[in-house]
Amino acid sequence: MNEIKSPYKWVGKNNIRPDGVPKVTGTAKYSNDYTLPGTLFGKILRSPHAHARIKSIDTSAAEALPGVKAVLTAEDFPDQNFDYIGPDRVAVNFWHVTRNILAREKVLYEGHAVAAVAAIDASTAAAACKLIKIDYEVLPHAIDVDFAMRDDAPLLFEDMIPRGIEPTPTKPSNISKRLEFKLGDVEAGFAEADIIVEKSFKTAAVHQGYIETHSCLARYDADGQGEIWSSSQGHFVVRGLTAKIIGMKLADLKCNPAELGGGFGGKTVVYVEPVAMGLSKKAGHPVRIAMSRDEVFKATGPTSGSSIDIKMGIKKDGTITAGQGEFRFQAGAFPGSPVMNGCLCAFATYDIANQHAVGYDVVCNRPKAAAYRAPGSPMAAFAVESVIDILAKKVGMDPLELRLKNAAHIGTQNIAGPKLAHEGYAETVQACLDHPAYKVKLGPNQGRGAASGYWFNGAGESGATVFVNTDGTATIATGSPDIGGSRQSMAAMAAETLGIDYDQVRATVNDTTSVPYTHVTGGSRVTFATGLAVIQACDKVIDELRARAAMIWDVDVEGVIWENGMAKPASHNVGEFEPLSYGEIAAKAPATGGPIGASGAVNAGGQAPGFATQFCDVEVDPETGKVKILRFVAAQDVGTAISPAYVEGQIQGGVVQGIGWALNEEYIYDDQGRLSNAGFLDYRIPVASDLPMAIEPVLIEVPNPNHPFGVKGVGEVCICPPMAAIANAIADAVGRRMTELPMSPPKVLDAIDNRGEAEL
Amino acid sequence: MTTPVRVHVVFSEGFSNQYTHGENEFDLEVKNFRGIIKQLDDRFPGLGAHLEDETSVAIDGQIHENTAYFQSIRDGSEIYFIPKLEGG
Numbered sequence: 001m002n003e004i005k006s007p008y009k010w011v012g013k014n015n016i017r018p019d020g021v022p023k024v025t026g027t028a029k030y031s032n033d034y035t036l037p038g039t040l041f042g043k044i045l046r047s048p049h050a051h052a053r054i055k056s057i058d059t060s061a062a063e064a065l066p067g068v069k070a071v072l073t074a075e076d077f078p079d080q081n082f083d084y085i086g087p088d089r090v091a092v093n094f095w096h097v098t099r100n101i102l103a104r105e106k107v108l109y110e111g112h113a114v115a116a117v118a119a120i121d122a123s124t125a126a127a128a129c130k131l132i133k134i135d136y137e138v139l140p141h142a143i144d145v146d147f148a149m150r151d152d153a154p155l156l157f158e159d160m161i162p163r164g165i166e167p168t169p170t171k172p173s174n175i176s177k178r179l180e181f182k183l184g185d186v187e188a189g190f191a192e193a194d195i196i197v198e199k200s201f202k203t204a205a206v207h208q209g210y211i212e213t214h215s216c217l218a219r220y221d222a223d224g225q226g227e228i229w230s231s232s233q234g235h236f237v238v239r240g241l242t243a244k245i246i247g248m249k250l251a252d253l254k255c256n257p258a259e260l261g262g263g264f265g266g267k268t269v270v271y272v273e274p275v276a277m278g279l280s281k282k283a284g285h286p287v288r289i290a291m292s293r294d295e296v297f298k299a300t301g302p303t304s305g306s307s308i309d310i311k312m313g314i315k316k317d318g319t320i321t322a323g324q325g326e327f328r329f330q331a332g333a334f335p336g337s338p339v340m341n342g343c344l345c346a347f348a349t350y351d352i353a354n355q356h357a358v359g360y361d362v363v364c365n366r367p368k369a370a371a372y373r374a375p376g377s378p379m380a381a382f383a384v385e386s387v388i389d390i391l392a393k394k395v396g397m398d399p400l401e402l403r404l405k406n407a408a409h410i411g412t413q414n415i416a417g418p419k420l421a422h423e424g425y426a427e428t429v430q431a432c433l434d435h436p437a438y439k440v441k442l443g444p445n446q447g448r449g450a451a452s453g454y455w456f457n458g459a460g461e462s463g464a465t466v467f468v469n470t471d472g473t474a475t476i477a478t479g480s481p482d483i484g485g486s487r488q489s490m491a492a493m494a495a496e497t498l499g500i501d502y503d504q505v506r507a508t509v510n511d512t513t514s515v516p517y518t519h520v521t522g523g524s525r526v527t528f529a530t531g532l533a534v535i536q537a538c539d540k541v542i543d544e545l546r547a548r549a550a551m552i553w554d555v556d557v558e559g560v561i562w563e564n565g566m567a568k569p570a571s572h573n574v575g576e577f578e579p580l581s582y583g584e585i586a587a588k589a590p591a592t593g594g595p596i597g598a599s600g601a602v603n604a605g606g607q608a609p610g611f612a613t614q615f616c617d618v619e620v621d622p623e624t625g626k627v628k629i630l631r632f633v634a635a636q637d638v639g640t641a642i643s644p645a646y647v648e649g650q651i652q653g654g655v656v657q658g659i660g661w662a663l664n665e666e667y668i669y670d671d672q673g674r675l676s677n678a679g680f681l682d683y684r685i686p687v688a689s690d691l692p693m694a695i696e697p698v699l700i701e702v703p704n705p706n707h708p709f710g711v712k713g714v715g716e717v718c719i720c721p722p723m724a725a726i727a728n729a730i731a732d733a734v735g736r737r738m739t740e741l742p743m744s745p746p747k748v749l750d751a752i753d754n755r756g757e758a759e760l
Numbered sequence: 761m762t763t764p765v766r767v768h769v770v771f772s773e774g775f776s777n778q779y780t781h782g783e784n785e786f787d788l789e790v791k792n793f794r795g796i797i798k799q800l801d802d803r804f805p806g807l808g809a810h811l812e813d814e815t816s817v818a819i820d821g822q823i824h825e826n827t828a829y830f831q832s833i834r835d836g837s838e839i840y841f842i843p844k845l846e847g848g
Contacts, residue, residue, distance in 0.1 A: 085813075164774060166777065179774055180773060180774060181772065181773070181774075182773065340843055341845075344842075344843075410821075411821075416772060416818075416840065416842040416843070417770050417772065417818070417840040417842060418818030418821050418823070418838075418840040418842065419820075419821045419838070420821060421820065421821030421822050421823075422821075456823065456845045458825055458845065459823075459824070459825045460825040460826055461826070523845070525825075603826050603828050603830075604825070605817075605822065605823065605824025605825060605826070605828075605831060606822050606823070606824065607823060607825070609823075706822065
């Protein structure tokens with residue numbers, strides 16, 4: 001564990017986590033633990049085909065089955081306009097969203113929801129689903145992104161004209177969008193280079209692998225109001241999306257948070273909530289839907305698989321002169337992959353004068369891609385950081401020294417235009433260089449690889465309310481579902497701001513009627529943005545506490561200051577008064593004006609990006625191709641670690657998920673476009689025996705000056721480097737450059753056995 | 761009365777191709793950030809809504825996830841409107 005020398009009393013300390021006891025005693029309530037009288041079982045009927053036209057749906061037999069209370073199809077939802085609303089990366093086209101919730105004209109992937117049933121028990125619901133007759137016209141499908149881009153590929157949408165291409169194409173395509181970013185003159189940069197390396201890479205679509213499946217309980221009342229309990233990273237977003245799809249007013253829909261059994265980005269969208277609400281509306285009863293693991297794999301978004309070409313130029317002295325990439329990302333069945341993030345993050349850790357990135361967002365017959373930790377950046381990092389490793393070998397430099405030489409600093413221009421305003425990257429490289437494990441001698445078939453990663457980190461809208469209780473405690477209410485320790489962090493920042501003890505503060509996550517709007521828990525934004533809202537609310541409370549003290553002393557409020565949790569006279573001129581503690585003023589609240597509380601609400605900016613550099617040692621079994629991770633060191637600029645143990649946990653978790661992405665995880669489709677490994681037995685997320693005894697996080701604290709406690713986001717950038725670090729270590733161990741994920745034993749063995757010469 | 765400041769505004773190529781006929785750099789004299797959006801909207805009607813909905817903004821390198829009226833600027837500020845950022 002890292003030793004953090006914090007100047008604060010509660011910030012930077014490993015305070016007792018407020019969710020610990022409920023989780024270990026089994027009393028923590030997840031969405032599936034909530035129940036209401038008369039709740040029905042909801043079940044979704046899903047497409048058995050990867051791509052098919054729906055000619056007709058006959059629900060009459062299902063509706064006639066005793067015990068069935070409602071049958072739902074897309075016809076029960078209002079159709080939506082075809083319009084990309086909102087920001088480009090997350091442009092929400094509700095014409096697409098409603099078709100992903102329940103298919104209309106076509107099914108676009110195996111597992112695509114077509115109809116749903118609410119019944120008195122699970123077996124009746126299942127039996128009713130079997131009675132729904134759907135006449136399909138099966139169509140050819142496209143799974144692979146490069147195949148889906150071909151002119152002769154089957155089209156998911158016969159009228160989809162790619163955006164972002166000039167002149168506008170006349171023929172439809174599976175390419176939804178083309179993006180392009182330029183900095184400097186990339187051709188001049190390559191002309192300046194002594195060595196140019198070009199490589200192509202592929203990454204598999206991988207699932208977030210959260211243990212808790214999607215589930216919800218929904219109730220639609222006769223007066224048009226509704227309530228939802230669901231497993232989500234953002235219940236305000238659940239409210240917004242569900243209300244739009246069902247046709248409800250935001251004020252009529254209350255959404256409740258729950259404990260979360262993992263999300264990692266995959267629970268920032270809705271799947272079952274609008275269906276359960278639609279069924280409840282028809283049945284007049286509450287409805288619960290809980291996905292099976294099979295449904296999670298077949299019907300919820302993994303992150304995009306990708307196909308990437310990278311070309312980089314370097315001078316003999318190690319100066320990188322140009323970087324160019326083409327990024328082709330699977331969006332799944334509907335447009336909206338994180339390809340823009342891939343373009344923007346690819347070279348962001350480096351000061352490269354000449355850059356060019358082109359991205360393609362491509363639909364294919366897979367579930368719609370969803371966010372997964374630093375969406376888009378890990379794929380780009382795998383490709384670029386592999387090429388960086390080759391460049392280092394070509395010029396004879398240590399790969400970390402090469403990264404340090406070309407590191408981005410304050411003032412380095414990003415390919416999107418802005419100049420970097422924060423340090424932190426070079427510090428992560430130097431930390432790895434200085435780490436004793438980087439000098440450990442390796443044995444036969446062993447190799448060492450390093451890689452770096454970049455993530456923007458998020459901010460945006462958050463709200464919080466602070467209530468002062470008459471016993472001297474404080475309640476902190478936020479709208480950020482706690483998936484990474486935010487209740488502990490919020491309580492620590494509130495205790496520090498108010499000047500009271502951590503154990504006097506209780507942080508809660510509240511429903512959409514109890515706190516101001518708060519965007520999702522994602523994008524590494526909560527500790528920064530929701531933290532700012534909490535601090536703002538605490539500052540308002542302090543102003544009120546000063547006013548109450550002034551009333552008790554009968555002086556002007558300007559004559560009262562707040563220090564270490566006490567109201568004190570600002571000077572002797574104010575009068576000689578004994579300081580009043582937070583608890584003493586709180587106890588006097590009824591007599592001095594009533595309850596004390598305040599809300600904070602921010603649209604936060606000024607977040608600092610996240611930088612990570614990692615290295616690992618591997619041993620490759622030349623007879624089986626199995627890669628064993630021997631050691632993993634993960635350095636990260638974490639700003640101020642508000643809760644160091646949680647920060648270390650985030651880093652270790654990101655590395656573990658990266659190891660799975662690198663070595664084992666992939667979606668395997670048969671020739672009919674059906675997923676063959678929709679379960680944890682065959683979809684191999686890492687287990688303890690796949691991991692080294694120690695994944696050592698190295699916390700580097702470069703505080704963010706735009707936050708009172710120096711907070712930066714920490715939850716995502718840690719997943720960017722592992723794939724390339726492991727690929728680079730394999731190349732070091734056995735002289736084979738792996739360019740396709742996962743680097744599973746058969747692929748590694750094939751590379752060892754069937755590639756003639758050693759590769760860099 | 762707030763004193764006007766001069767700022768340099770840059771759009772990404774994709775954004776400018778879509779909304780401003782490829783014009784992507786502007787020197788403006790404004791009193792506040794709202795003035796930037798208003799002047800650009802006056803010149804390209806409807807652009808203000810696109811800026812608010814679709815872009816993040818970097819002011820002197822500091823990223824602000826949402827383009828909003830209250831953001832502070834100074835004389836000589838470099839302002840990049842970049843595609844909206846979103847994480848997981």
